[in-house]
Amino acid sequence: MVNVRGKWALITGASRGVGYQIAIFMAKQGCNLILHSRSLEHTRKVEEEVKALGVEAYGVQAELANHEEVVAMLDEIEANGTEVDIVFNNAAVQIAYRTDYWSTPVEDFEMSFRINFISITTICNRLIPKMIERGFGRVINTTSGIRNEPEQAGYAASKAALDKFTKDLASRLEGTNVMINITDPGWCRTDLGGPQAPCAVESVVPGIAVGAFVDDKKSARFFPAQDFVGMTLEDAVSKAEKIEANPYTI
Template identity: 65%
Template sequence: MVNVKGKWALITGASRGLGYLSAVFMAKLGCNLVLHSRTEEHCAKVLSEVKSLGVDAYVVTAELSDMEQVDRMCRTIDEKGTKLDIILNNAGLQIAYRKDYLATPASDYDISFRINTTAPMMICYHFLPQMKERGFGRIVNTTSGIDLEPEQAGYSAAKAALNKVTRDLGKNYEGTDVTLSLTDPGWCRTDLGGPKAPNSPESALPGILVGAFIDDKKCGRIFSAQEFTGMTLEEAVARAEKQAGVY
């Protein structure tokens, strides 16, 4: 299992929900953090909390629908001299639930793909060369298990695309110490999931983070976080490493 103490992790959407919980979880293990949100103010609470746990941390901002802002955020991290070891592309947007799904506007796809597919992949493309050069990296992209629901077509299609490009890209890193995986948190009571979701946000831990700790040089797997609920991190990683690959 990977020891993250002293490593640097970028968590997108770190100001609330699963991103917030992930940041605190990683900080308790000694991992330094780059916390992303749309504004610095949104991350003030989580920044204070993780720093109180004794790790280094700072905030970067970007509207993920704007690729110029995404690129600027990545370059800011470079300019600060931070060498990212771990990326959790957690931020996402559920654009709408369309009861009249045959009237789904094209904008649903455009916005959903920019935030849920293109932005996380631009982050991957930017930092993967550095990870490869240093010989270590863990990227975890957050997906969704939504299926057979045309009411959520823009969101589910964007997440399906993220699955595809993550798996395809991961194939080229199979067998190295740079791994790419996907995590499905399940339907949780977050701002995105809504109050009627059956699972608490806390139930997604440690499952949403196992991809950061696996040490078996395999890529492309989708880890369903709810399958790890109630486990210790060590138990969760051991189970994750037994999961068959997807190729």
């Protein structure tokens, strides 16, 4: 199991919901944190909380729909001299529920893909080559279990694209100590999931973060967070490493 103490993790959407749970959990394991949100004001509270747990942390801001802001965020991290070891691509947007799905506006797809897919490819393409050079890296991309719901076509299609990107990229990481995997928090009571969701947001740990701790150099696994509820981190890692890796082969 990977010891993350002293390593640096970037968490997108860290100010609330699942991202907040990831931040607190990783800080408790001794991991230093880069906390992303759309505004530095949004992450001020969680930054104070994780620092109180004894780790280093700072906030960065970017509107993920704006490519230039994503690049500027990555430039800032690099200018700070931070070597990012772990990435949680957690932030996402669910535009709308379109009962008349035949009339889904193109803007649903454009915004969903900008935030849920293109921003993540930008982050991965910038940070993963540096991880390969240093000989260590873990990337955890958050997908969704939504299916058979054309009412949420923009959101679902952007997550499907992310799954494809992750699995394709995984095939090129074989033989390195850089791993890229997929996680799904389940339907949780968050701003995105809504109050009717069956799962408490706290239930996402340790499963949502287990991809940072697996240590067998296998990528393209799918880690459903709700399958790890109530487990210790050690037991969760042991279970995760038994899940079959499924990259697309070259």
